[in-house]
Amino acid sequence: MSTATSTSTATSTCSSFDNGRRGQFNAWFFTTFGQYISHISRRQKQTAFEGIERGDIVELGAGVGANFDYVPVGSRLIVIEPNLAMHTGLLQRGTDRGVDLALHAVSAEQIPLPDSSVDDVLCSLVLCTVEDQGAVLAEARRILRPGGRFRFVEHVAARPWSPRRWLQETVRRPWRWVFEGCDLCCDTAGAIEAAGFSTVDVTRGRWRHSLFFPANSSIYGIAVR
Numbered sequence: 382m383s384t385a386t387s388t389s390t391a392t393s394t395c396s397s398f399d400n401g402r403r404g405q406f407n408a409w410f411f412t413t414f415g416q417y418i419s420h421i422s423r424r425q426k427q428t429a430f431e432g433i434e435r436g437d438i439v440e441l442g443a444g445v446g447a448n449f450d451y452v453p454v455g456s457r458l459i460v461i462e463p464n465l466a467m468h469t470g471l472l473q474r475g476t477d478r479g480v481d482l483a484l485h486a487v488s489a490e491q492i493p494l495p496d497s498s499v500d501d502v503l504c505s506l507v508l509c510t511v512e513d514q515g516a517v518l519a520e521a522r523r524i525l526r527p528g529g530r531f532r533f534v535e536h537v538a539a540r541p542w543s544p545r546r547w548l549q550e551t552v553r554r555p556w557r558w559v560f561e562g563c564d565l566c567c568d569t570a571g572a573i574e575a576a577g578f579s580t581v582d583v584t585r586g587r588w589r590h591s592l593f594f595p596a597n598s599s600i601y602g603i604a605v606r
């Protein structure tokens with residue numbers, strides 16, 4: 382556990398959003414179930430996030446900070462989180478964890494960082510929710526230094542014609558509304574493979590014993606710039 386003092390700055394732009402009670406519900410949901418979700422996805426997160434070295438690290442859509450335990454002490458963590466409802470919990474988690482945190486209230490389709498300026502970009506359960514996956518992946522690749530790693534753990538569309546895929550299609554619209562844009566039927570692996578990284582290591586799998594059956598189809602891995 383870090384003993385460093387957590388610092389934070391917030392930058393608001395028009396790409397931030399606040400969905401009122403829905404945002405508050407999601408902040409509550411990810412605060413309440415964050416540990417459970419990290420537990421059932423621990424195999425995926427260990428593969429994708431463990432071994433991050435101290436350096437300049439960006440997390441996209443960090444929510445209320447579920448992945449801060451994977452950020453080495455002494456790193457500089459830049460968080461891109463447009464959802465204002467997440468910020469109180471996010472900043473609190475950063476303080477508790479002792480992370481040196483810079484928070485940008487912007488969407489990851491336009492990241493306010495220079496080219497080739499960071500060592501690692503990570504995200505979990507975010508590419509299902511962004512408006513433009515291609516733009517986000519292009520931005521992740523742009524800000525990484527050559528050899529830098531894009532680390533991801535995401536839920537995706539289940540295999541066509543499977544019972545889970547049928548359920549995903551059935552609940553897709555209400556799920557999307559409740560979870561502020563989250564699409565159960567994304568081909569995120571295809572988008573990452575098409576994003577121009579020099580290598581992409583992607584594995585399909587399932588969370589362990591998840592209560593969230595429609596979202597229990599995952600990919601995880603590392604893409605290197």
Ligand SMILES: C[S@@+](CC[C@H](N)C(=O)[O-])C[C@H]1O[C@@H](n2cnc3c(N)ncnc32)[C@H](O)[C@@H]1O
Pocket residue numbers: 411415441442443444445446447461462463464467487488489490504505506507510511512563
């Ligand atoms: C399902 S939550 C996951 C939160 C966190 N990563 C976790 O694993 O607990 C999706 C997160 O993506 C954020 N998000 C939505 N659209 C985004 C965008 N365009 N750019 C960056 N983050 C976005 C949401 O605000 C939310 O915090």
